[in-house]
Amino acid sequence: MANRVNHRKKHEIKTTYYDKFQCLASECPITCCKEWKISVDEKSSKKWNDTRWSDHRETEYIENAKTKKLSEYLIHYKEADVICLNEKKECPFLDQQKLCKLVLRYGDQILSKTCREFPREIHEFKDRREYSLAACCPAVVDFWRDTQDVLDKEAMEKMESDIKNNKERHLYQLRMLLISCLEDQKISIEKALLMGFYLLLEGKDGRVSYQKEELEELSQAVDEMDFQIEDTFLEDNALFLDMTENYWKQGIYRIFLEPLREEASRMETDDGYIENEFMQEYGKFLKVYRDQESLLRKYLIAEMFGQLLLDDYDWQDMTVAMQWIGMEYAIMRQAAFLTFKQTGTLSYEQMKEVIVYIARMTGYDDADIWEYLEESFQTLIWEWGYFAFIIGNRKGE
Numbered sequence: 519m520a521n522r523v524n525h526r527k528k529h530e531i532k533t534t535y536y537d538k539f540q541c542l543a544s545e546c547p548i549t550c551c552k553e554w555k556i557s558v559d560e561k562s563s564k565k566w567n568d569t570r571w572s573d574h575r576e577t578e579y580i581e582n583a584k585t586k587k588l589s590e591y592l593i594h595y596k597e598a599d600v601i602c603l604n605e606k607k608e609c610p611f612l613d614q615q616k617l618c619k620l621v622l623r624y625g626d627q628i629l630s631k632t633c634r635e636f637p638r639e640i641h642e643f644k645d646r647r648e649y650s651l652a653a654c655c656p657a658v659v660d661f662w663r664d665t666q667d668v669l670d671k672e673a674m675e676k677m678e679s680d681i682k683n684n685k686e687r688h689l690y691q692l693r694m695l696l697i698s699c700l701e702d703q704k705i706s707i708e709k710a711l712l713m714g715f716y717l718l719l720e721g722k723d724g725r726v727s728y729q730k731e732e733l734e735e736l737s738q739a740v741d742e743m744d745f746q747i748e749d750t751f752l753e754d755n756a757l758f759l760d761m762t763e764n765y766w767k768q769g770i771y772r773i774f775l776e777p778l779r780e781e782a783s784r785m786e787t788d789d790g791y792i793e794n795e796f797m798q799e800y801g802k803f804l805k806v807y808r809d810q811e812s813l814l815r816k817y818l819i820a821e822m823f824g825q826l827l828l829d830d831y832d833w834q835d836m837t838v839a840m841q842w843i844g845m846e847y848a849i850m851r852q853a854a855f856l857t858f859k860q861t862g863t864l865s866y867e868q869m870k871e872v873i874v875y876i877a878r879m880t881g882y883d884d885a886d887i888w889e890y891l892e893e894s895f896q897t898l899i900w901e902w903g904y905f906a907f908i909i910g911n912r913k914g915e
């Protein structure tokens with residue numbers, strides 16, 4: 519008997535704005551074609567090896583182009599091919615109108631998978647496919663400003679009942695539980711993250727469902743804890759300096775980083791700052807930061823949907839991903855404060871810039887995240903206390 523081919527179409531779940539995405543191209547304020555490692559997959563790399571960049575008038579922008587193959591614009595970095603950026607740290611194929619010369623010359627099919635797909639993230643599971651958009655693109659942040667809901671909750675719940683594998687369903691439900699904490703507008707982002715991380719640690723042995731009263735008790739317990747806002751601030755300042763240091767040394771994101779790192783370094787070494795100015799300045803900052811709360815909530819929900827669960831993940835992977843999201847948020851909030859301190863304002867455009875740049879700088883792959891955590895914290899999984907330390911709680915603002 520002939521083998522039966524399974525033609526069953528995979529279920530699909532997407533963030534609500536996924537299909538509306540369009541690259542801003544020449545209108546993009548923070549193009550992804552510069553200061554960025556643009557990887558070129560093996561298939562594209564082979565194609566580039568057979569493609570000469572020699573017979574087109576656009577070549578006048580590229581030095582020695584007459585003798586080069588496209589593959590000669592690649593360098594090997596961490597076992598992958600990446601495009602070698604020019605001295606302005608831009609992709610050599612970016613033209614003066616901020617358009618891609620390769621697309622203009624050869625069409626989309628010449629692009630590497632990264633360039634073709636960015637900022638789309640597609641996660642394949644056995645019986646479903648999940649689609650989201652990464653925070654590293656300003657057009658995606660605009661969706662969070664303009665969209666009411668990041669996720670279609672009904673579709674998410676329906677999908678849950680279709681997951682047959684127990685382990686996979688457990689992780690799926692844990693992710694839903696964490697997202698639902700953030701969707702509750704009555705609690706602050708900080709408290710939602712603290713509750714979520716607690717529930718995730720408790721979920722190691724399989725627990726995912728809680729009565730309303732139990733969650734209220736947890737919320738109250740978090741409120742009754744004593745948080746030292748100054749200590750959280752200093753730790754987040756150190757995390758900001760640490761996370762941005764390599765980029766700074768390599769001369770990447772200089773325009774964004776220079777004023778912020780200057781402030782952060784000054785505050786780190788000025789013993790009197792916390793005692794004399796901090797509380798007053800931080801109080802003013804929190805007032806304007808509150809205006810960005812809805813945007814940041816949607817950013818976090820989208821991050822949790824896109825980053826907490828991949829096909830081969832177990833509880834440990836999900837917990838590491840949650841810690842990374844928490845740390846990313848703490849660094850973003852710190853960068854927002856530094857921006858406010860520098861300019862006296864925190865507009866939507868400024869917050870968007872902070873989200874995009876910090877997301878790019880913290881956008882490590884899993885192996886690098888594990889290495890960073892093990893080297894910096896000597897442990898992969900944090901205690902709840904450290905997560906709470908870097909996030910803090912804004913109850914008394």
Ligand code: SF4
Binds near residue numbers: 548655
């Ligand atoms: S960052 Fe986004 S909008 Fe800007 S060029 Fe890249 S894909 Fe397009």
